[in-house]
Amino acid sequence: MRNFSYQNPTKLIFGKNTIAELANEIPQNAKVLLTYGGGSIKSNGVYDAAKKALGSRVVFEFGGIEPNPRYETCMKTLSIIKKEGIDFLLAVGGGSVLDGTKFIALAAKYQGEDPWDFMCGKASSPSEALPLASVLTLPATGSESNANFVISRDSTQEKFGGWSPLIYPKFSILDPETTYSLPVKQTANGIVDTFVHTMEQYLTFPEYAPLQDRWAESILVTLIEQGPLIIENPNDYNVRATLMWTATMALNGLISRGVPEDWTTHGIGHELTAFYGIDHGQSLAVVMPALWKNQFEKKKAKLAQYGNRVWGILSNKPGQEGKDDIANLAIEKTEEFFESLGVPTKLSGYGIAAAEAAEKISKRFEARGLTSERGLGENACIGPKEIREILCPKTL
Ligand code: NZQ
Numbered sequence: 001m002r003n004f005s006y007q008n009p010t011k012l013i014f015g016k017n018t019i020a021e022l023a024n025e026i027p028q029n030a031k032v033l034l035t036y037g038g039g040s041i042k043s044n045g046v047y048d049a050a051k052k053a054l055g056s057r058v059v060f061e062f063g064g065i066e067p068n069p070r071y072e073t074c075m076k077t078l079s080i081i082k083k084e085g086i087d088f089l090l091a092v093g094g095g096s097v098l099d100g101t102k103f104i105a106l107a108a109k110y111q112g113e114d115p116w117d118f119m120c121g122k123a124s125s126p127s128e129a130l131p132l133a134s135v136l137t138l139p140a141t142g143s144e145s146n147a148n149f150v151i152s153r154d155s156t157q158e159k160f161g162g163w164s165p166l167i168y169p170k171f172s173i174l175d176p177e178t179t180y181s182l183p184v185k186q187t188a189n190g191i192v193d194t195f196v197h198t199m200e201q202y203l204t205f206p207e208y209a210p211l212q213d214r215w216a217e218s219i220l221v222t223l224i225e226q227g228p229l230i231i232e233n234p235n236d237y238n239v240r241a242t243l244m245w246t247a248t249m250a251l252n253g254l255i256s257r258g259v260p261e262d263w264t265t266h267g268i269g270h271e272l273t274a275f276y277g278i279d280h281g282q283s284l285a286v287v288m289p290a291l292w293k294n295q296f297e298k299k300k301a302k303l304a305q306y307g308n309r310v311w312g313i314l315s316n317k318p319g320q321e322g323k324d325d326i327a328n329l330a331i332e333k334t335e336e337f338f339e340s341l342g343v344p345t346k347l348s349g350y351g352i353a354a355a356e357a358a359e360k361i362s363k364r365f366e367a368r369g370l371t372s373e374r375g376l377g378e379n380a381c382i383g384p385k386e387i388r389e390i391l392c393p394k395t396l
């Protein structure tokens, strides 16, 4: 097991009717900016519950943060924050609202000219941020309990991730009842996103970390078991609650401690979203199985472990051949699982021409200086050539 440090300062408040806790958690004299998305919180009662709990506090509002939150939109908040002396941000919504608000928290304190500079690596991240908290309405990203955020820029079709210890939410409220109103597609995307986050901290090569492996496997088994249940019965509280807690656990920084990681699927997936606008979860469902096929030799030992422990695939052939069978079957099972949730695993399922996407995206990584020797993945060997093959295997 590798050396690591672990600190997660976010307080989590979980369960029914917990939005009322805002009354106790936000300082009474705070000047709050409540941020939200396209309006789901207004039709499912979450907005009303939050406003009620905020009581007599001074609250300003900013709506319209879109899925894959845009830099251009988030920047509009800075003038309100300055003019009104806002000193607390409350994000109410899905991962996009939370991520957009994390960016705003940093941008509001940024001393340089353009906050995009710290997104694209031209400048270092600000040394101060506004405090923020969240009411989560979509289990998927783990943003409620981590220090990551991902921002898209319309004008350049770019999507970049950032990280800063300053933007861990002070607290996050997780009321599973807020997720009853999710469209099936978003519930399914959230399950895929959670699944892939877990995999990116697990599906590399064997490292002596049996507890971390078992944690990851328990998350995967839980998703495989609970996913179909929620599609059948979207108003089952216990299943909703399980999915919400599972998504938080998958990306709160715990399961990756001491083990190798491979975030290639997210890296390529962000480009698919930036160029073609497909949902985050959809992009991952396409890339991850294709990545595994491309990197089969390097990943097959862990794929076999996954197939065996998570899917219960037992080979009757002894030795390495048998293991390859398990590994191959594990990839097939994963594709079937995503497809069963209604999330296609091929670019054609989204009307995207694979050859064109492969060309555009591999060129972009090439321009950023990626090579097969200094590339993505646990072995840093995924460069533009491999990315082209992953997105369009037939061009091999
Ligand atoms: O905008 P509203 O009207 O709220 O509608 C949203 C949106 O249309 C809707 N929705 C959310 N909660 C709802 C609801 N509709 C009905 N009832 C509810 N309770 O769902 C749609 C999608 O919302 P969004 O926030 O975009 O989804 P998600 O939570 O999947 O977030 C995706 C974003 O998070 C980033 C992704 O790249 C993407 O930009 N990620 C952030 C991460 C992080 N911070 O750690 C890690 C992830 O890997 C991911 O990259």
Ligand code: ZN
Pocket: 141, 193, 197, 266, 280
């Ligand atoms: Zn994700």
